[in-house]
Amino acid sequence: MVLLTALIRVLHARFHSPVDIVTSGPWSEPLLRGQPGVGEIWSLRSRKTPYWLSADQRRVVRLLRERGVGPTWFCDAGDAARPLLTRAGIPEAFIVDVRDHSLLPGEHATEQWRRLAQVTPAATAAPWSAGAPAVGAPGAGTPAVLRDTELAAVTPGCHLEVSEPQRSGLEAWLRTRGLASAPLILVQVGNKRTMRRGLRRLAVNNKYWPNERWAEVLCHVRRQHPDHAIVLLGTGPEYALNQEVAALADIARLYNVADDLPIPRLVALLERAAGLITVDSGPAHAAAAVGCPLVVLFGKALPSLYRPWGTAGADVKVLCGRIAGEPDMLGIESSSVIAAWSALQLRHRDV
Numbered sequence: 001m002v003l004l005t006a007l008i009r010v011l012h013a014r015f016h017s018p019v020d021i022v023t024s025g026p027w028s029e030p031l032l033r034g035q036p037g038v039g040e041i042w043s044l045r046s047r048k049t050p051y052w053l054s055a056d057q058r059r060v061v062r063l064l065r066e067r068g069v070g071p072t073w074f075c076d077a078g079d080a081a082r083p084l085l086t087r088a089g090i091p092e093a094f095i096v097d098v099r100d101h102s103l104l105p106g107e108h109a110t111e112q113w114r115r116l117a118q119v120t121p122a123a124t125a126a127p128w129s130a131g132a133p134a135v136g137a138p139g140a141g142t143p144a145v146l147r148d149t150e151l152a153a154v155t156p157g158c159h160l161e162v163s164e165p166q167r168s169g170l171e172a173w174l175r176t177r178g179l180a181s182a183p184l185i186l187v188q189v190g191n192k193r194t195m196r197r198g199l200r201r202l203a204v205n206n207k208y209w210p211n212e213r214w215a216e217v218l219c220h221v222r223r224q225h226p227d228h229a230i231v232l233l234g235t236g237p238e239y240a241l242n243q244e245v246a247a248l249a250d251i252a253r254l255y256n257v258a259d260d261l262p263i264p265r266l267v268a269l270l271e272r273a274a275g276l277i278t279v280d281s282g283p284a285h286a287a288a289a290v291g292c293p294l295v296v297l298f299g300k301a302l303p304s305l306y307r308p309w310g311t312a313g314a315d316v317k318v319l320c321g322r323i324a325g326e327p328d329m330l331g332i333e334s335s336s337v338i339a340a341w342s343a344l345q346l347r348h349r350d351v
Helices: 005-015 028-032 055-067 082-087 109-116 148-153 164-176 198-203 211-224 236-249 263-272 282-289 334-343
Strands: 019-024 038-044 072-074 095-097 184-188 229-232 254-256 275-279 294-298 316-320
Touching (some): 005 019, 005 109, 005 148, 019 028, 019 055, 028 263, 038 055, 055 082, 072 082, 164 263, 184 211, 184 263, 184 282, 211 229, 211 236, 229 236, 263 282, 275 282, 275 334, 282 294, 294 334, 316 334
Parallel strands (some): 072 095, 184 229, 184 275
């Protein structure tokens, strides 16, 4: 969803109206609510639940019907959600489907979304009857055309804005933890696969990096930055993993906040921090989107496609490893992470 801000911002510039979004998962709404160019956000618990069993799907279809027919961008690589557009009465000719516009050689994901936002649905290639816009792209009547000068004004990459209420809420939260006056370094050890327990967690997790290496990196960061607080990020299920790493590192002023980090607070924290060390993850992209410098460890994903890219142009160091000739995060040594971190252009601010 952070990557999709590249598409949302171009659509907003093209149609001069907010972009309504249908999404699934618990993170999208708190991430995108109030962001520039974002209109209504309608969430689905699951795209794969049978329609007759899903009140969320029926509600979204009803809302889409009420909006009326308009240009629609379908951004899902799967088929599960596509029937909802048919049920909502949105004809094929009004839909731009990402699966019809494959990645170009060497293209970054945000560049694909940026290119997709400039595609005109077949039905709107000529003037059409005015009506409410459909999900994904606002605007009615004759379709808008984004001029080269207007597109150039939309900076490539991902972008998130942090509101003043988010900042003030973060400062209040930092005071309760004794961190209000401290410069901050953030570390994201886990990822969503961390939620799986035991050996299965490691067997399916191609973003796993050994706890002992994380501890070595944390000890180096503590020696290099004695005045900074080091904060371990994550979701609730990652709290225990952070505790294991913290016990191995055994350093002062190391804070595990994975039990108390909703999305708006995380984004504000990333904006405030001096830098981040992370596996390839959502927080990595959010960090780049708010201008936080970062070192990011990649596993099997392609950095050319998913390298964090933010409009603010923060310094990003990407690390890749190989085992037996194949991409593997386990092939990244702790010394490489330490070297990348030492070369990172950290952000400095008054606190």
